[in-house]
Amino acid sequence: VSGSVRLHVVLLAGGSGTRFWPLSRTKRPKQFLPLAGPHSLLRSTWDRVRRLAPASRIWVVAPRTLASDVRRELPNLRRDRLIAEPSPRDTAPAIALACARIARRDPRAIAAFFPCDHLIGDLRAFGRAVAAAERAAERGALVCVGIAPDRPATGFGYLKVGAKPKAGVASPVLEFVEKPDPARARRFLRSGRYLWNGGMFVWRIDRFLAELARVAPEIRRQTAAVAGGSLAAWRRVPKISIDYAVMEKAANVAVVPLDAGWDDVGSWDAAARHASGAGGRGARVILGSDGSVVFGGERLVAIVDVPGVVVVDTKDALLIASRASSEKLKSVVEAVRAAGRADLL
């Protein structure tokens, strides 16, 4: 365990998982799927953050409906460390609620927040980046862990800094930039002064709650009520992301760079990059089909001269999609619903 005794870790395990249909379903979203290895994404994330803090200081925010699934997947999660959201409200309420809950135990704690759909190859570099973020947080910054980009990705938000970021050093964030178009993304990459916003944050709870009260007082008020036991207050919490609600408006926001073989598992295409050619337990016969990957399924799957596709084989639904079209899955899910088969979602 490398974190300080003040460091609490919070895993953000919400999300509907539409993008991983048909393997993910309403009742089994992506964090419960072994999309990039033998374990579920949730379990892999738990194993990773156990290097940062003991189980007594690891928290999980998850939808109430999935609480028993989380406990099954994380047998070492402490009973009172699971924060159940009555309904999905995006990241700002989830993070605010976690901070309110942690503050009741340790108002001077530092908290680090991690989504559950990341892959990180170099765990030592990850630990060093979190330690640097923790040091900056001690001094009062709201710290993003920003990913050193290795391609002009258009699917992430970017964090602008004043000079080329250096490992272990926190720099002030000059601007939050939403997902750019390809030309802009190429400029960002060339400039060396942009990092991807991966949704990982580290801060002192007291500092965050003070900023929250200033820039999003309604969220502060209602989540404090929920933390105090009034679950009904959750209904009055606006649904909004942490970036929009807090980070873009807060003072003293910094970023620490992470260069650790990071990827997020945000689409079938990303999962395919880490699936090493085959998922599922069934036999595979893949001829003339470079880059095609099969997920799920016990059946034999044969692919002949169909390169670059992802095949997702489940008991009652089968998806065959161009890897480049991962982003279209929302329309598929809508079409399935329109066809009267919401039972398959």
Next chain:
Amino acid sequence: VSGSVRLHVVLLAGGSGTRFWPLSRTKRPKQFLPLAGPHSLLRSTWDRVRRLAPASRIWVVAPRTLASDVRRELPNLRRDRLIAEPSPRDTAPAIALACARIARRDPRAIAAFFPCDHLIGDLRAFGRAVAAAERAAERGALVCVGIAPDRPATGFGYLKVGAKPKAGVASPVLEFVEKPDPARARRFLRSGRYLWNGGMFVWRIDRFLAELARVAPEIRRQTAAVAGGSLAAWRRVPKISIDYAVMEKAANVAVVPLDAGWDDVGSWDAAARHASGAGGRGARVILGSDGSVVFGGERLVAIVDVPGVVVVDTKDALLIASRASSEKLKSVVEAVRAAGRADLL
């Protein structure tokens, strides 16, 4: 019924169906599959030839192992009109055995032979072509029904004639040409003097048996023994096609052209041409995937931006193949066998 009282019809229902794996299996070859309409290919062929002869003069040659399947599929087939082959021996033995059996009932009969994997759009034109073939057969010719080509296909053998063939007129066949390369196929198409050899034949039984005795005496001898009750003789029958064994060597071979919207269902690509966009009973969501077709399956199948593929969804095996790669299915079947999953063939 349009044929003469002497016309017997023989359906050739052998064939292993490797090309339609995984819907076709050793125990359920393609003739039993509804590949191009609501009924099996065998049943569709039966329905078509019922226009030519009454059930009492329709025969089926099929592997012994499939006899009960044939009877189930063709409830009106007479008990003693099913000719069971002890093992597959290609078309020459099947046809010779059928002729020997028919000769024992009616030595002056005319017999017409049809494979069970053809589609014919214009049934009147089909009836007229068979009638013309029957007239030429009466006069002693061994008559092929040759298909008027509409494209430079490389997957068929060709029949060369002296002048442009005319509907209803039998012309002498000058040459049997094996599957040509594309350039040659284009020359054949331009010349107008070539027809596809579709494996449909009409002749007088006595004429055929005399030719058979002359050009393939061993086949004549052994199949006569089988027809006489000595099933063991089948083992001594060589495995050979009717074209090689007889047609290329026989005297007085003629061809009658057929221009009737003919196609054969020889590959998934061909089946897809006739499947009108969807087979199977499951729901389909097909986005940005022109020319992609699903066969089989009760599951929902979604295809996103993967054009021109055939998807064959069965309980224990799934095939996703480029339609242009239909011919590669043999290697898939071999790979499945090599993977120790012959149980799936």
